[in-house]
Amino acid sequence: MRKLRTFENIILDLSRYWQKKGCLLYHPYNSEVGAGTFNPATFIRVLDNKPWKICYVEICKRPRDGRYAENPLRFQQFYQLQVVMQPSPTNIQRFFLESLECIGFKLKEHEVRFVEGDWDAPTLGAWGLGWEVWLDGLEITQFTYFQQAGGLDLKEIPVELSYGLERIAMLLQGVKSAFDLKWNNTLTWGEVHRQNEIEFSEYNFLAADVRLLISLFNQYETEAVRLFEKGLILPGYDHTIKCSHIFNVLEARGGISISERAKMIARVRALATQAAQLYKQKKSERNVLKEGVKQ
Amino acid sequence: MIDFLLEIGFEEFPPSFLKKSANELSGKVVNLLNQQRIFHRSVRMIYTSRRIGVLILGLTRKQKPQVVEIQGPPKKLAFDERDQPTEMLQGFMKANNLKRSQIVVRKIKKGEYVCGKKEIVGANTEDILYEEVPKILKTLEFPKTMIWTKGGTKFPRPIRWIVALLDRRPLKFEFAGVRADRHSMPNQHFSFKPIRLEKPREYINLLRHGGVVVDPNERRKLILRRIKKVVEKMEGKPLYTNEMIEEINCTTEYPEAVVVGFDEQYLNLPEEVLMTVLKAQGNLIWLKPTSRFVCVFSARKKALQNVRKGYALVVGSKLYDALFYYKNDSKQGLTRMEANTKHMMWLNGLGSLYDKASRLSDFTNFFKQIPGLNLQTLKRAARLCKVDLLSEMIREKDFTSLQGIMGGHYARASGEEEAVASAIKEHYLPKFAGDKMPSTKEGIVLSIIDKLDNVVGAFLSGNRPSGSYDPLAVRRNGYAVVHLINTNSFDITLFNAVDALLKLYKKDIEHEILFEFFTERCIRYLQDKKYRYDEINAVLARWKGDIVDARMRCAALKKMSSKAEFTKLVIGQKRVRNILKNVKGLGKVSAELFKQGAEKKLFKKGMETDGQLKTLFEARDYQKILDLLLAMRPDIDKFFDDVLVMCEDEKLKKNRLALVSLINRIFLLFGDLSRIVIEGEKN
Structure with a gap:
């Protein structure tokens, strides 16, 4: 009989696989994000237009x-394994498929379907083209060639793979609910997360204080702008991420109208775009300085 | 005879324009062969989710040779008296490498000239394809492209291999950073090992072994066969359309099928919800009315068990969500949801959805004279039509497309009468060009009311469309209003409707910009109905917003425009218009100031016509009206021939201009015919 792959081992195996492909093993960001893309290790680094290979788990x-x-299959918090390779290798699709084999999927016994999915993160001013990857009908990964981030055209096109770890583990372990996933040999995903899901669902849908959140949103926005003005781009971007999460909670809470929603998205995007542009600007200034020293 | 295979391999292509792109590629290659005089026996277009291409059998190795004639000097200068070549001719022959036997005399327009007949030996097919195929690849057009390497070629998805094989020889050109060769790729579920092709004829069979049915027609048949086979002896009928099969065809390389079941409790969901869930997956076909569906997948047969388990899980989970929303919404009921619309803002500064519903309900009064309309039903439907936007189902993005439809279901469940539910259900239609139209009277009118409100609301909230900017799809809404009014022959004056609605908004805005917007929409609509732009322009010159009327006038004009006299009619009004340019302050025509017969006659004819027109306009008999206008023409001509309008006597001049202006006004009752472009005339 095949040995059961625990949730934690799947993460380890995938990480090792990408480590062997030259990726730096990194870690989640220390603030609430909706996807691994928000992590500065992706969003900021792809702006460099320089080789960058990285792999990390993100808590989304x-x-x-x-x-x-x-x-x-639905929870307000889950795990992504994020892989970014810049520039994108020509055999990246094969790398990806082989990563599935490495965690135990025999391609001959499954259907891997690349379903057209134009990826677009409106709050980040980022978009790309690629696919939702379905394994036996279940979306397990987003596979995207970035074209723009922070409203800027990218030159070295990065490819981003975002594995949905729970879904992959469910298929591998043959369980019908993520809550039944074996995290290790003694604990399930549900035992680790059930209470968190119940309490946060209640918080997000019912208990969150709309007024407080709106006020925090405004304050974090002001702070981000202030930091940008001081040239503190990464701290400013950190506050942008906070705004984005607060917006997500407000949306779940039903506290904002349709038009207000569009406006808040635009406000977050404005911050993210500003972060990206200032980052680029600072980089090029620094490069000029370096060149000057060399001469 | 030799064969040619071209295959562009890429990562999975967007299905919506795969077939079109494959068509374009094979069409362009065939064109090239024809232009280059390369004979070929058969052409097979190829596409799967991961490749497009063309397989051409029976080509000639070389172009067909061609005889060209190079024109030389005139015959007179080419030969001397003894009929021997002059120096000039000799020079020409030398320059073009011609022998005496290749020289002929040709008579052309300018006279007799000598020509050199030269046979050009056909170039090698190989050389031509090597040169031209990469150029063709560069000219392919796609709705959306990307780049995948720095400064690289744009294409819908990354190109990973190219096969260009002419018989046994690969044409190793480069495109998008890939060198063409003789290696194709199998389906990933079968192997990653390239398939080496010795010659094009092996292609179809070798690829089949690699899990790829390259011919789309063969694959389509295979899909249908597979579906038929798995549903044999099963209850229910597979519910699919040709479009669905083609979509599946564009996302597979090797179709297999399996039947998957779901929990019977989900059959309690409205059919539209069930269909939405299945359709979102793209490859699922419901076995109506059972709790089973067919899944067409692209993998090895061995995958069947896992595929069945996987899709059962996915569909089950989505149906679980749907039922969760449906139950919650039904429990909450329409009344609670309606109360919540007060907290849901509509457009910036225009109040809540509740306010919108109130406005729509008030606005229904404007339409009350429409025959057969139940105003009470319409008012109730207007009140409730946006309520489902507050339901959990519609707030979930997978089901947003069911707005209106769910509203209808929830209305029915809350005990609203059937006609109200139907009107709510239908009021978003038509959603796009060529979409279904609402069928009940109340549904039609509610659709018009809602879309008018969307347009006016957008303008009031600073969302006016301009260029490609139209975030609220205002243009589509405006177009649908025109379309709905016209197809249902409603006697509605659009501009009055806009004014009535603006009154309900109690907001100040120049109504002209809205009139302009709707006029522009009406022009577009009539253009789509195949009326000429200038004719539409003529009709809409003095338009008040009656769409049906405008359409009838256009129809009459179109009929008339094929007649010979039509040009005369237009020129008549153009003359009238020209002379009135920059003329102001005209009084009434006084008959006693007439000096010439032509003046009197035209005046009489004008008054007579004017009198007759009244009843004809009431009857909207535009054919006759145009006939009458046309009948004024001889008198107009005579007037301009005999009478000098711009004479020295101020009094006479003013009176004559007043007469011309009177005639002009009569024309304008129909439209401004001077806007029609007459062929050969500069306007």
Whole structure:
């Protein structure tokens, strides 16, 4: 009989696989994000237009997707394995498929379908073209060639792979609910997360203080702008991420109208775009300085 | 005879324009062969989710040779008296490497000239394809492209291999950073090992072994066969359209099928919800009315068990969500949801959805004279039509497309009458060009009311469309209004409707910009109905917003425009218009100031016509109206021939201009025919 792959071993195996492909093993960001793309290790680094290979687990928060631990496939917090390779290798699709084999999927016994998915992160001013990768009908990964980030055209095109770890583990372990996933040999995903799901679902949908959140959003926005003005781009971007998460909670809470929603997205995007542009600007100034020293 | 295979291999292509792109490629290659006089026996277009190409059998190795004639000097200068070549001719022959036997005399327009007949030996097919195929690849057009390497070629998805094989020889040109060769790729579920092709004829079979059915027609048949086979002896009928099969065809290389079941409790969901869930996956076909569906997948047969388990899980989870929303929404009920619309803002500064519903409900009064309309039903439907936007189902992005439809279901469940539910259900239609139209009277009118409100609201909230900027799809809404009014022959004056709606908004805005917008939409609509732009322009010159009327006038004009006299009619009004340019302050025509017969006659004819027109306009008999206008023409001509309008006597001049202006006004009752462009005339 095949040995059962635990959740933690899947993460380890995938990480090792990408480590062998030359990726730096990194870690999640220390603030709430909706996807691994928000992590500066992706969003800021792809702006460099320089070789950059990285792999990390991201803890993703999507307040609207909470289901009080009642839906086997939907939760307000889950794990992504994020891989970024810049520039994108020509055999990246094969690398990806082989990574699935490395965690135990025999391609001959499954259907891997690349479903057209134009990826667009409106709050980051980022978009790319690629696919949702479905394994036996289940979306397990986003596969994207970035074209723009922070409203800027990218030159060295990075490819981003975002594995949905719970779904992959469910297929591998043959369980119908993420809550039944074996995290290790003694604990399940549900035992680790159930209470978190229930309490945060209630918080996101019912208990969150709309007024406080709106006020925090405004304050973090002001702070981000102030930091940008001081040339503190990464701290400014950090506050941009906070705004983005607060927006997500507000949206789940139903506290904002349709038009207000569009406006808040635009406000976050404005911050993210500003961060990207200032980062580029500072980089090029620094390069000029360096060149000057060399001469 | 030799064969040619061209295959562009890429990562999975967007299905919506795969077939079109494959068509373009094979069409352009065939064109090239024809232009280059390369004979070929058969052409097979190829596409799968990961490749487009063309397989051409029976080509000639060389172009067909061609005889060209090079023109030389005139015959007179080419030969001397003894009929021997002059120095000039000799020079020409030398320069073009011609022998005496190749020289002929040709008679052309300018006279007799000598020509050199030269046979050009056909170039090698190989050389031509090597040169021209990469050029063709550069000219392919796609709705959306990307780059995948720095400064690289744009294409819908990254190109990973190219096969260009002419018989046994690869044409090693380069495109998008890839060198063409003789290696194709199998389906990834089968192997990653390239397939080496010795010659094009092996292609179809070798690829089949590699898990790829390259011929789209063969694959389509295979899909249908597979579906038929798995549903044999099963209850229910597979519910699919040709479009669905083609979409599947564009996302597979090697189709297999399996039947998957879901929990019977989900059959309690409205059919539209079930269909939405299945359709979102792209490759699922419902076995109506059972709790089973067919999944067409692209992998090895061995994958069947896993595929069945996987799709059961995915669809089950989505149906679980749907039922969760549906139950919650039904429990909450329409009344609670309606109360919540007060907290849901609509457009910036224009109040809540509740306010919008109130406005729509008030606005229904404007339409009350439409025959057969139940105003009470319409008002109730207007009140409730946006309520489902507050439901959990519609707030979930997978189901947003069911707005209106869910509103109808929830209305029915809350005990609203059927006609109200239907009107709510239909009021978003038509959603796009060529979409279904609402069928009930209340549904039609509610659709018009809502879309008018969307347009006016957009203008009031600073969302006016301009250029490619139209975030609220205002143009589509405006177009649909025109379309709905016209197809249902409603006697509605659009501009009055806009004014009535603006009154309800209690907001100040120049209504002209809205009139302009709708006029422009009406022009577009009539153009789509195949009326000429200048004719539409003529009709809409003095338009008040009656769409049906405008359409009838256009129809009459179109009929008339094929007649010979039509040009005369237009020129008549053009003359009238020209002379009135920059003329102001004209009084009434006084008959006693007439000096010439032509003046009196034209005046009489004008008054007579004017009198007759009244009843004809009431009857909207535009054919007759145009006939009458046309009948004024001889008198107009005579007037301009005999009478000097711009004479020295100020009084006479003013009176004559007043007469011309009177005639002009009569024309304008129909439209401004001077806007029609007459062929051969500069306007």
